[in-house]
Amino acid sequence: MNNSIGQLSLVVRDYDEAISFYVNKLGFTLLEDTVMSETKRWVRVSPSANGGTGLLLAKAATEEQVTRIGNQTGGRVFLFMYTDRFDEYYNSLLREGVKLIREASVESFGKVAVFADLYGNLWDLIGRE
Numbered sequence: 001m002n003n004s005i006g007q008l009s010l011v012v013r014d015y016d017e018a019i020s021f022y023v024n025k026l027g028f029t030l031l032e033d034t035v036m037s038e039t040k041r042w043v044r045v046s047p048s049a050n051g052g053t054g055l056l057l058a059k060a061a062t063e064e065q066v067t068r069i070g071n072q073t074g075g076r077v078f079l080f081m082y083t084d085r086f087d088e089y090y091n092s093l094l095r096e097g098v099k100l101i102r103e104a105s106v107e108s109f110g111k112v113a114v115f116a117d118l119y120g121n122l123w124d125l126i127g128r129e
Contacts, residue, residue, distance in 0.1 A: 004053075005053050006053065006054070007044060007053060007054045007055060007056045008053065008054075008055055008056065008079070009055075009056045009058045010055045010056065010057055010058065010072070010121070011058055011059075011060050011065055011068050011069050011072060012057045012058065012059055012060070012069065012119065013059070013060060013066075013069050013119065014059065015033075015041050015043050015057060015059055017118065018043070018057045018118070019033070019043060019045065019057065021117065021118040022045045022055070022057070022117075023045065024096075025093075025096040025097070025098055025118075026047070026093075026096075026098070026117075027047070027089075027092065028045040028046060028047050028055075029045065029046050029047075029048065029049040030043075030044075030045055031044040031045060031046055031049075031054060032044040039059075039061070040059070040061075041059070042056070043056065043057040044056055044057070045057060047081060069119050070117075070119030070120035070121055071120065071121070072121060073121075073122075075122070076122065077114060077122045077123065077124050078121045078122055078123065079121065079122075079123045079124075080123070080124045080126060081123055081124070081125050081126065082126050082127075082128055083125065083126070083127055083128075084127070084128065085127075086104070086110070086111045086125070086126075086127025087111075087127075089125065089127075090104050090111075090113055090125060090127075093113075093115055093125070098115050098116075099115060099116040100113060100114070100115050100116075101114040101115060101116055101122060102114035109126070109128070110126055110127045110128045111126070111127035112124055112125065112126050112127070113125045
């Protein structure tokens with residue numbers, strides 16, 4: 001048996017602003033943007049064009065979902081992104097004006113920094129060089 005997580009759903013306020021942030025600021029690849037109805041789209045992005053786990057950008061459709069935008073984990077780090085080019089990627093976040101919560105440091109497992117996405121969800125950037 002070979003199981004894996006294909007994608008995670010991330011509640012967003014607006015499809016286009018979320019696509020813009022993830023593609024233009026974080027360098028993700030837009031894998032799919034399919035219109036499902038007048039109000040719903042199937043939007044998938046990934047840090048790698050080669051596949052792996054991606055994000056399904058899900059526009060909040062109810063008031064309860066709106067309250068979860070930017071706080072899907074109660075203020076804890078939500079997502080962990082690994083890179084083999086930590087310094088290069090970290091510097092690109094700085095150039096793009098991505099909000100850093102914790103500057104880069106060296107830990108026993110590698111380099112790490114914490115940044116926030118456009119809605120405030122926290123991410124660990126982890127370098128395993």
